[in-house]
Amino acid sequence: MEHFSIIQALCRSAMADPSPAVRKQVERLRDALAKGGEDKQASSLAGILATSQRATEVAPSRIERSKAQFAGETLGPNTPVPVDRETAAALAEIIFPAQIQGRPPLFNPIVTQAVATIVDEWAHFEALSELEIAPAKTCLIYGAPGTGKTRLAQWMAHKLDLPVVLVRLDGLVSSFLGTTARNIGNLFTFANRYRCVLLLDEFDAIAKVRDDPQEVGEIKRVVNALLQNLDSRRDVGFTIGITNHPKLLDPAVWRRFEVQLEIPRPDFAMRKAIATQFMPPIEAPDSHLQLIAWFTEGATGAEIESLVRTYKKAMAVRTTERLDLLNTLRQFATLNAARVQSERRALLFSEPSRLFRAMRDDAELGFSMTDIAEITGKDKSTVSRQLGKAVKAEEES
Structure with a gap:
């Protein structure tokens, strides 16, 4: 398999603290490689799985010893919690x-x-x-x-x-x-x-x-x-x-x-990582994830999750082949005005030439004309004209 060394490294990182879903996917990849005759690569993934399993089996023993340092009884599902004497409301x-x-x-x-x-x-x-x-x-x-x-x-x-x-x-x-x-x-x-x-x-x-x-x-x-x-x-x-x-x-x-x-509030890299984490089962293009991260400057993880939900809804109900990401972002900004940084919101609703210029020149985003064309559904010549228009307007001002 081409680039297997990268896949192997990703699997090893994921299996450091795997969820059941992650383990299942690595097992599926191992089985697919074995079925395809890639025995050496399948064996490598089997080793990663085995190492992770041993670590999982060992870790609880350390945790059990640390738990023993906590004095007291064991809480159970039927343990009654204290209540407020006047209202009988549970306190915890x-x-x-x-x-x-x-x-x-x-x-x-x-x-x-x-x-x-x-x-x-x-x-x-x-x-x-x-x-x-x-x-x-x-x-x-x-x-x-x-x-x-x-x-x-x-x-x-x-x-x-x-x-x-x-x-x-x-x-x-x-x-x-x-x-x-x-x-x-x-x-x-x-x-x-x-x-x-x-x-x-x-x-x-x-x-x-x-x-x-x-x-x-x-x-x-x-x-x-x-x-x-x-x-x-x-x-x-x-x-x-x-x-x-x-x-x-x-x-x-x-x-x-x-x-x-x-x-702290997440920086650009973390905002992109958060958007990526909440995106499945949708597979969003990297340019979309970058724009979501850029658009959510100053946002919290909960606000980024809310925007990703809006994106996924738009993907689910779209009637055309291409998702209009900018319109989806404008929709979110309209319905969640207080959650969007005013500068980003102003750019989103500004003239296309100004928005395209910001998308190209922003140090974190740094989109090429190809990126902007892919996101907006325009051809590169249209994007180029809009960028030229922005430069001309700036010179005249």
């Missing part, structure tokens, strides 16, 4: 590892490496213990809405093979005096009893600055109760806090978290 949701997507969220290499370090610390608990140090047990994840913070926290729990006790802190707030602090205490008592990852979402709902003149004495008592319970859990289990508004947090809250991880 239990999410088990099997319910969490095993595929890691996409971040830039620096964030990805930092997250891997946190997980690896628990996988190598014994080695750290020999040095009389412990893995990080508290982590605050912050960033703009839609950047994948909650998904990241759940994926970390999945890697540790521990259930998540998911708490949205705004749901703990009660109008009854003293009830909110009691809810917090009951919740932490529950989490400390079981082996789990305690995930405190919407963390800023309670952990606000205690000196805020707009807040009454009750919320200050609530923050104090939260701080005390965080301290009591420090040596019990793994706790993750999530917030979209880090500036609202009390400085004392920050000090309770060993890891303070900011999730």
Whole structure:
């Protein structure tokens, strides 16, 4: 098979942390090669599959040893969760590892490496213990809405093979005096009893600055109760806090978290990777993925996923052979005006000559006339005339 060395490298990378679907496709490729008489190449893929299987069989034993360091009972599907005494509403949701997507969220290499370090610390608990140090047990994840913070926290729990006790802190707030602090205490008592990852979402709902003149004495008592319970859990289990508004947090809250991880908005390369991840089963041309990444400057992963859904819908209902990508982008920009950077939106609805010029001259995009023609459905001579028109207009201005 031509370029098999590249295919082999891709398979090896994919099998480093494979989903069942990825493993199945590599097995299909192995079988197809064997059937076609490519025995050497089929054997190579069989070796990659076997190595991955052995790693999968070994990894849980390390995780099991790390899980043993979490004191407490095992959470089960029928374990009752604490409830608010006045409303009887559940104070938490239990999410088990099997319910969490095993595929890691996409971040830039620096964030990805930092997250891997946190997980690896628990996988190598014994080695750290020999040095009389412990893995990080508290982590605050912050960033703009839609950047994948909650998904990241759940994926970390999945890697540790521990259930998540998911708490949205705004749901703990009660109008009854003293009830909110009691809810917090009951919740932490529950989490400390079981082996789990305690995930405190919407963390800023309670952990606000205690000196805020707009807040009454009750919320200050609530923050104090939260701080005390965080301290009591420090040596019990793994706790993750999530917030979209880090500036609202009390400085004392920050000090309770060993890891303070900011999730940035994705850059061009990551936006393209995110669009690629959400695109299947559609196989979009690379130029389309690049334009989607360019168009979503400043967007979050959730917003890119929304645009990809619009693209896939357009592909499903198109009545012509060619998808008009620019019209699809304009449709998205019209229906999601607040989610699109104003500069990109203005270019999209500008004269074709101006848009084509931007597509050609942008350092990240750098489209050729052939690329622009393919995306717009124009011939290269038309694209060339439009580009010339843009240059002339610029000179005249």
